[in-house]
Amino acid sequence: MDDVINQDGTVARELKTGTDAEVDMQSTNESQSRGTVGDIYVDDPRMTCRNVNVYYGDKQAIFDIDLDIGKNQVISMIGPSGCGKSTFLRCLNRMNDTIDVCKVTGQIKMDGQDIYDGALDVVPLRASVGMVFQKPNPFPKSIYDNIAYGPRIHGLSDDKQHLDEIVETSLKKAGLWEEVKDRLDQPGTGLSGGQQQRLCIARAIAVSPEVILMDEPCSALDPIATAKIEELIDELRENYTIAIVTHSMQQAARVSQRTAYFHLGKLIEVGETDQIFTAPKHRLTEDYITGRFG
Amino acid sequence: MVRVEKGLARRYRQERNFKRLGLGAILLGLLFVSFLFISIIANGYTAFQQTFVKLDVYYDPEMIAPVGETDPEILSAGNYGGLVKATMRELFPSVTNRRDKKKLYGLISTGASYQLRERVMQDPSVIGQRESIWVPADDDVDMLIKGHIDLNLPESDRRIKDDQLSWIQGLQEDDRVEKRFNKTFFTAGDSREPELSGIKGAASGSFFTLLICLSISFPVGVAAAVYLEEFAPKNRWTDLIEVNINNLAAVPSIVFGLLGLAVFINFFGLPRSVPMVGGLVLALMTLPTIIIASRAALKSVPPSIREAALGVGASPMQTITHHVLPLALPGMLTGTIIGMAQALGETAPLLMIGMVAFIVDIPGGAMDPSAVLPVQIYLWADSPERAFVERTSAAIMVLLAFLISMNLLAVWLRKKFERRW
Incomplete structure (x- = not known):
C-alpha cells in the first residue's frame, strides 16, 4: 500500500498552509462541500460518493470525500504519494474488503444502489466495476484463458463460439487483437509489459463492466506503451466510465475530462481538467501542478 | 579518497575469507557425505551377491512320494531335508563320522530343502530323476567366499573349521561354487538365516x-x-x-x-x-x-x-x-x-x-x-x-x-x- 499518510516535517507544514487556504476558500463560499473546491457534482453521474471515510485500523486514510463520477467520462485522480487516491479508487469496487483492518464509512452509490449495502453482493459489483492494476498482473495462463476467465465464471457465454467472440471483441477493444491473434494459446505472462497491461484491460472489458478503475496503469510502462494505453483510454470512454489514478500530471491532462486533486486524504479540488491545470483555485493544487512539491 | 583506498584491501580480504569459509563448510559436508556413502557401499555391495552351490539331486521317491504322485499335500510332506543331506553325503562319501556329517550339512543353507520342495511341487514329474540344481550356501560359507573370514585365526575361533575348508575347496575345484545375484534379498521377508532374509x-x-x-x-x-x-x-x-x-x-x-x-x-x-x-x-x-x-x-x-x-x-x-x-x-x-x-x-x-x-x-x-x-x-x-x-x-x-x-x-x-x- 502506498496510501499511508506520511507525516514528515515538510508535508505537515503544507497541511498547515492548506488548512489556512481552505478556511479562506470556505469564507469566499466557492466551495460546495466539506472543504473541497470546485464542482463535485455532474449532471449525469454513474457513481456518487458522499462523506466517504476510510480507516486502516486506528489511522484514518481518507476524510469526508464527496465526489460524483460522470457517465462516459474519464476522471483522473492526482496527488502526492500517500494522499489516499488509490485507497479511494479501491473503495469504488470494494477491493478494500480484502484488507482486514480497513473500514469504510459513508455512502457510495452506483446507479442509485448503495454498493456498501449489506444486501449487495460484491461479486456482481466487481463484475460491473472492473479494475486495472498498477503492475500488469495477467494470470499465468494462456492469453485466451486470461480473457475468458471472467465470462466463464459469470456464465456470460452461451457456448464456445460465443466465448471466442467475447475474447476477440475484448482484445480488439483493447487494441491487442492484431498483436496476439496468432498466439492466443501462449501464456499471457510472455507478453511485453505494455501488452500485458492491455491484456489486463481486455480482461476487465470481457465481463462488460460499466465502470473501469485504473490504478496507475502506466507507471510500469515505457513511453510508447504508455501512449498506446492513453489512446486506448480515450477510445474506451465512449462505452465506459473510467476513473484513473495517476502520478503523471501530463497523463491526467491528456486523458481525462475531470480531475480531482487529493492531499493527505482530503479531496482538495475537483474540476474540469483544463481548468485545474490552467487556473487552479486552491493554493495546494497550484503548488502541486506547478511542481513546488509532490 | 586515500582513506577509502586504505580500507579497500581489508574489505577485499574479508570478502575472500568469507568465501573461503563457506567453501570450506561445503567441502567438509561433502567429505562427510562421501565418507558415509563410501563406507555404506563398501560394506553392503557384496550383499547383492550370494554364494550358491551346485548339487546333483536325486529326487528319491522313497523320501518324497511315489512316482506319479500329484497331491500337493503329500508332496509337501516329503523329507526334503533328508534329500539335501543324502546329496551331500554322496558328494563326500569319505565323511562317515556323525559330527563330521553335521558339519558337512552345515555348508548348505536350510533354505535348500525349501527350494527342492518348491521344485517338486511345481513339477512332480522330477521324482525319481536326477538333476543339477543351484542352492544357496550357508551364510558362513558365503562369508568365506566373500573373504570376510580371517583364515589366520586359530581353528577354534573360526566359524568355518579346517575340514569344512577342505570340503569347500573340493566343491570349488569341481566348479560347484558360484556367486550369483541375490534375488532372495529383494523377494523374501525377514529371516533368522541371513542367506534367506530379504527386504x-x-x-x-x-x-x-x-x-x-x-x-x-x-x-x-x-x-x-x-x-x-x-x-x-x-x-x-x-x-x-x-x-x-x-x-x-x-x-x-x-x-x-x-x-x-x-x-x-x-x-x-x-x-x-x-x-x-x-x-x-x-x-x-x-x-x-x-x-x-x-x-x-x-x-x-x-x-x-x-x-x-x-x-x-x-x-x-x-x-x-x-x-x-x-x-x-x-x-x-x-x-x-x-x-x-x-x-x-x-x-x-x-x-x-x-x-x-x-x-x-x-x-x-x-x-x-x-x-x-x-x-x-x-x-x-x-x-x-x-x-x-x-x-x-x-x-x-x-x-x-x-x-x-x-x-x-x-x-x-x-x-x-x-x-x-
Missing part, C-alpha cells in the same frame, strides 16, 4: 505405512493450511494455533509414538505392529511439516494474482481454487514429499507401536503385521551374524535410494512448475 517384507510395510500417512496428512495438511492462510481471521486464536503447529514440528518423534500407542492401540483398539497405526502416527508427525510448507507456498503466490481474480469478480473460493491453489501446489507437493521422506526414514515412533517385531511374512495390506525399512535396518544391525552386517548396509542403500529419488522428485516438481511473474 521385501519391510519394503511393503514401508509402502503401506507411507500410503496411509500420505492419504491422511496431505489432504488434512493442505486443508488446514488453506484455511489458516486464506480464511481464518487474524486474531489471538489463530496465532495460538500457528505457534502450536510450529511447536508440533519440533516435538521429538518418539513422543508421537507414545501418543499413537495410547490413542490408536490402547483406546481405539487397533492391532499392534500394523502399517495402519504406523501410518496414522507418521501422519501426525508429518502434518506440521506439510502445513508449514503449504502455508509458505500459499504466501508466495503474489497478491497481484489474487487481486486480478477478485477484480474480475471471482468469489474468494474461486480465487483460491482457480488461481492460488494451482500456483501453490508445486510448493505444497515439495513439502509433502520431503515430509514423506522424513516419515520413510522414521524409526523411533514405530518402535513404540510394536513395528519392531520379527515378522517373516510379507504383509498383504495395511492391517497385516509388518516391519518397515528403517526398523529392519535396526533389527539387522542388532544381529550377531557377520552376514547381517552387509545386509544392513544393503538395506540402508535401498532406503537411501528411495529417499534420494523422493527428494529428486521434489526438486523436479519444483523446477517443472516454477513460475515467473
Whole structure:
C-alpha cells in the first residue's frame, strides 16, 4: 500500500498552509462541500460518493470525500504519494474488503444502489466495476484463458463460439487483437509489459463492466506503451466510465475530462481538467501542478 | 579518497575469507557425505551377491512320494531335508563320522530343502530323476567366499573349521561354487538365516505405512493450511494455533509414538505392529511439516494474482481454487514429499507401536503385521551374524535410494512448475 499518510516535517507544514487556504476558500463560499473546491457534482453521474471515510485500523486514510463520477467520462485522480487516491479508487469496487483492518464509512452509490449495502453482493459489483492494476498482473495462463476467465465464471457465454467472440471483441477493444491473434494459446505472462497491461484491460472489458478503475496503469510502462494505453483510454470512454489514478500530471491532462486533486486524504479540488491545470483555485493544487512539491 | 583506498584491501580480504569459509563448510559436508556413502557401499555391495552351490539331486521317491504322485499335500510332506543331506553325503562319501556329517550339512543353507520342495511341487514329474540344481550356501560359507573370514585365526575361533575348508575347496575345484545375484534379498521377508532374509517384507510395510500417512496428512495438511492462510481471521486464536503447529514440528518423534500407542492401540483398539497405526502416527508427525510448507507456498503466490481474480469478480473460493491453489501446489507437493521422506526414514515412533517385531511374512495390506525399512535396518544391525552386517548396509542403500529419488522428485516438481511473474 502506498496510501499511508506520511507525516514528515515538510508535508505537515503544507497541511498547515492548506488548512489556512481552505478556511479562506470556505469564507469566499466557492466551495460546495466539506472543504473541497470546485464542482463535485455532474449532471449525469454513474457513481456518487458522499462523506466517504476510510480507516486502516486506528489511522484514518481518507476524510469526508464527496465526489460524483460522470457517465462516459474519464476522471483522473492526482496527488502526492500517500494522499489516499488509490485507497479511494479501491473503495469504488470494494477491493478494500480484502484488507482486514480497513473500514469504510459513508455512502457510495452506483446507479442509485448503495454498493456498501449489506444486501449487495460484491461479486456482481466487481463484475460491473472492473479494475486495472498498477503492475500488469495477467494470470499465468494462456492469453485466451486470461480473457475468458471472467465470462466463464459469470456464465456470460452461451457456448464456445460465443466465448471466442467475447475474447476477440475484448482484445480488439483493447487494441491487442492484431498483436496476439496468432498466439492466443501462449501464456499471457510472455507478453511485453505494455501488452500485458492491455491484456489486463481486455480482461476487465470481457465481463462488460460499466465502470473501469485504473490504478496507475502506466507507471510500469515505457513511453510508447504508455501512449498506446492513453489512446486506448480515450477510445474506451465512449462505452465506459473510467476513473484513473495517476502520478503523471501530463497523463491526467491528456486523458481525462475531470480531475480531482487529493492531499493527505482530503479531496482538495475537483474540476474540469483544463481548468485545474490552467487556473487552479486552491493554493495546494497550484503548488502541486506547478511542481513546488509532490 | 586515500582513506577509502586504505580500507579497500581489508574489505577485499574479508570478502575472500568469507568465501573461503563457506567453501570450506561445503567441502567438509561433502567429505562427510562421501565418507558415509563410501563406507555404506563398501560394506553392503557384496550383499547383492550370494554364494550358491551346485548339487546333483536325486529326487528319491522313497523320501518324497511315489512316482506319479500329484497331491500337493503329500508332496509337501516329503523329507526334503533328508534329500539335501543324502546329496551331500554322496558328494563326500569319505565323511562317515556323525559330527563330521553335521558339519558337512552345515555348508548348505536350510533354505535348500525349501527350494527342492518348491521344485517338486511345481513339477512332480522330477521324482525319481536326477538333476543339477543351484542352492544357496550357508551364510558362513558365503562369508568365506566373500573373504570376510580371517583364515589366520586359530581353528577354534573360526566359524568355518579346517575340514569344512577342505570340503569347500573340493566343491570349488569341481566348479560347484558360484556367486550369483541375490534375488532372495529383494523377494523374501525377514529371516533368522541371513542367506534367506530379504527386504521385501519391510519394503511393503514401508509402502503401506507411507500410503496411509500420505492419504491422511496431505489432504488434512493442505486443508488446514488453506484455511489458516486464506480464511481464518487474524486474531489471538489463530496465532495460538500457528505457534502450536510450529511447536508440533519440533516435538521429538518418539513422543508421537507414545501418543499413537495410547490413542490408536490402547483406546481405539487397533492391532499392534500394523502399517495402519504406523501410518496414522507418521501422519501426525508429518502434518506440521506439510502445513508449514503449504502455508509458505500459499504466501508466495503474489497478491497481484489474487487481486486480478477478485477484480474480475471471482468469489474468494474461486480465487483460491482457480488461481492460488494451482500456483501453490508445486510448493505444497515439495513439502509433502520431503515430509514423506522424513516419515520413510522414521524409526523411533514405530518402535513404540510394536513395528519392531520379527515378522517373516510379507504383509498383504495395511492391517497385516509388518516391519518397515528403517526398523529392519535396526533389527539387522542388532544381529550377531557377520552376514547381517552387509545386509544392513544393503538395506540402508535401498532406503537411501528411495529417499534420494523422493527428494529428486521434489526438486523436479519444483523446477517443472516454477513460475515467473
